[in-house]
Amino acid sequence: MSHANAALTPRARLRLARLIVEDGWPVARAAERFQVSWPTAKRWAERYRQAGAAGMHDRSSRPHFSPTRTPAPVVRRIVHLRWKRRLGPVGIASELRVPASTVYAVLARCRISRLSHLDRATGEPVRRYEHLHPGDLLHMDVKKLGQIPDGGGWRFLGREQGKRNRHLTPGKPRSQYRQPRMGHTYVHTVIDDHSRVAYAEIHDDETRETAVAVLRRAVAWFAARGVVTRRVLTDNGGCYRSHLWRDACAELGVTHRRTRPYRPQTNGKIERFHRSLAAGWAFARLYPSESARRNALPAWLHEYNHHRLHTAIGQVPPITRLTNLTGQNS
Known part of the structure; x- marks a missing residue:
């Protein structure tokens, strides 16, 4: 195989072979001219006679038959x-x-x-894909989190202190056993398939009205960064199967795609983003209240989009894949 310091590249082999075959040079004289041995010059001349210019390229060194290969x-x-x-x-x-x-x-x-x-569910090799341009596909989903009581939750303070803080948090409804119901936080997340740039909003529900409003604001947010949304991929949740969602996608000019039922791997990019969201923001440290955790989300999103290196796109921040940002090239 030729290398940077090889005496004969495919082009030089062709010149050597033509001197011998077409111009009638002696093999020894041609070998001296190209500073190689005469057997080497003779070999390339023979290959030129047999295969022409195509025979000047390297051949595979793989054997034709391997008797000891695994059956x-x-x-x-x-x-x-x-x-x-x-x-x-x-x-x-x-x-x-x-x-x-x-x-x-x-x-x-x-x-x-x-x-x-390998896919954890089926054991088959994972099939990965990535769209060529930002906006070709947006992944959208909802991350459901339990709300944090005033004073902090059990993950950092332990079960007993977390239970006391739940009882001391005002304004929470009680169950029939007088246990406080903290409720849930719904983080509506949107991530661009090509760049991995993420957008997220926190709400108290996952209704169709909320989902549509998030979609409209996300499309406008990406448009302000030079990204035209063409398709959006969601699961089969009720808010994404409503007529209101269908009409909003038609109005925005966005094609809606759904994942296969009971197969979250189809929307794997946003599922992996939820894992990063939980580790880097939701459960990263002790929050004294639910409002404190909500207030910390914009800063974490900025860190994720602008500074955090993303391994799936070559160890660069996601925002670097958006080429139309104002002031990016100034």
């Missing part, structure tokens, strides 16, 4: 155990009575050597 039935059993039982090389080797190194070589050749590359 196909064994490969199929290795892949089956990996997909269906998610076993590692050692576990598969003990099942099939083959060396663990052989199992790993097969897994690497089939590109399933990492469990993170």
Whole structure:
């Protein structure tokens, strides 16, 4: 295979071969001219006679026949155990009575050597996609969180103190057992498929009216950043199946897509964003009240969009994938 310091690149091989075959140069003289050995010059001349200019490129060094290669039935059993039982090389080797190194070589050749590359539900290789331009697809969903009592919740203070804080929080309804009902917070999230830029709003419900209002504001928010929304992907929640949602999408010129029922992996980008949202904002520290946590969301979103490096897009902040921002190139 040719490299940066190779004496003969494919173009130089062609010139060498033509000197010998077409111009009648002696092999030794042509080899001296290109500073290679005469067997090398002769080999390229023979290839030129047989295949022409196409024969000047490197050939694969892979053997035509590998008698010691792992048999196909064994490969199929290795892949089956990996997909269906998610076993590692050692576990598969003990099942099939083959060396663990052989199992790993097969897994690497089939590109399933990492469990993170396999779907947790089906065990099949994960199929990833990314739209080419910002706005080609927006993922939209709702993250439901329990509200924090005044004084802090049980995650940081423990069960007993968290229970006391729930009872001391004013204005909360009581159950038939006199237990306070803290209620829930609904974070309506929107994320661009190409850039991973995120938009979020906090509300007290997930009704169709709220979902439509969030969609309108999200489309306007992205439009202010030079992004034209073309499609939106949601799950099959009631707010996304309403006539009000359908009419709003038609008015905005947005095509609505739904995920497969009972398969959140279809909307996996926003599900992964919810995981980051929970770890980086919702449960990142002790909040003395629900209002304190809500007030912290805009700052975290700015950090996520403008400063946090995103591994899925090449270790850069999501905002860098939007090329039409005002002042970006100044």
